[in-house]
Amino acid sequence: MKNFAAILAGGVGQRFGNSVPKQFMKMVGIPIIIRTLRTIMSVESFDNIFIAVHEEWIDYFQKLLIQYELVDSRIVLVHGGPGRIDSIAHILSKIKLDYYSSPEDVVVVCDAVRPFVDKDILEKSIEISRRHGACVCATPAIDTMLSVSDGIVVSVPQRSMIFHGQAPDSCKVDLLNKALLSLSEEERQEITGTAQILVQKKIPVHIIPGDRKNIKITTREDFMFAEALMNLMGQ
Numbered sequence: 501m502k503n504f505a506a507i508l509a510g511g512v513g514q515r516f517g518n519s520v521p522k523q524f525m526k527m528v529g530i531p532i533i534i535r536t537l538r539t540i541m542s543v544e545s546f547d548n549i550f551i552a553v554h555e556e557w558i559d560y561f562q563k564l565l566i567q568y569e570l571v572d573s574r575i576v577l578v579h580g581g582p583g584r585i586d587s588i589a590h591i592l593s594k595i596k597l598d599y600y601s602s603p604e605d606v607v608v609v610c611d612a613v614r615p616f617v618d619k620d621i622l623e624k625s626i627e628i629s630r631r632h633g634a635c636v637c638a639t640p641a642i643d644t645m646l647s648v649s650d651g652i653v654v655s656v657p658q659r660s661m662i663f664h665g666q667a668p669d670s671c672k673v674d675l676l677n678k679a680l681l682s683l684s685e686e687e688r689q690e691i692t693g694t695a696q697i698l699v700q701k702k703i704p705v706h707i708i709p710g711d712r713k714n715i716k717i718t719t720r721e722d723f724m725f726a727e728a729l730m731n732l733m734g735q
Contacts, residue, residue: 508588523536532717
């Protein structure tokens with residue numbers, strides 16, 4: 501049985517409005533994706549690390565791997581799709597075609613733009629997904645959460661049942677692949693996270709403790725916050 505990491509780096513940075521996709525932006529002098537990759541590479545139990553990159557940026561990324569001395573035989577570059585779910589599908593297809601070994605194989609899916617992802621979380625993700633089939637890291641909500649319709653609060657969910665989902669999302673390869681392939685086109689359009697694919701198909705997804713630092717860099721405010729945090733941490 502094998503353990504695979506899947507890094508989603510297929511975005512082209514349209515929402516961020518930058519000249520390069522946000523995963524390649526430097527944060528305290530180092531590209532975000534390089535910070536994420538270094539942590540993932542530190543997990544020795546990963547047999548392969550698949551990275552979905554937009555085809556226009558593959559050459560650029562390969563140069564970064566050389567520049568930051570991260571050339572590794574475990575790394576497999578895959579063309580990123582137009583959306584998150586397409587990139588996941590491309591990686592799963594590559595695994596099934598050339599790297600699959602058994603129904604116990606596990607894939608740990610992480611965003612390239614989570615520079616604070618923790619080695620312990622990655623290792624725990626492998627352990628729990630192999631034991632239970634699927635898991636996602638999350639942190640308990642600390643604010644009051646509101647359910648809103650047309651600008652009006654319609655309910656206040658019980659806070660003890662609300663968590664902030666993070667990444668990685670992890671699953672046995674066969675489970676995730678089967679769930680993804682069974683999605684309708686309408687369901688594919690609604691999916692925003694990997695765990696959501698599994699929940700949509702009634703596959704139990706276990707929670708493992710996340711880390712409040714493990715943020716996804718989505719907006720410029722996220723970038724500024726993360727850079728300030730890195731400076732405080734001396735990274």
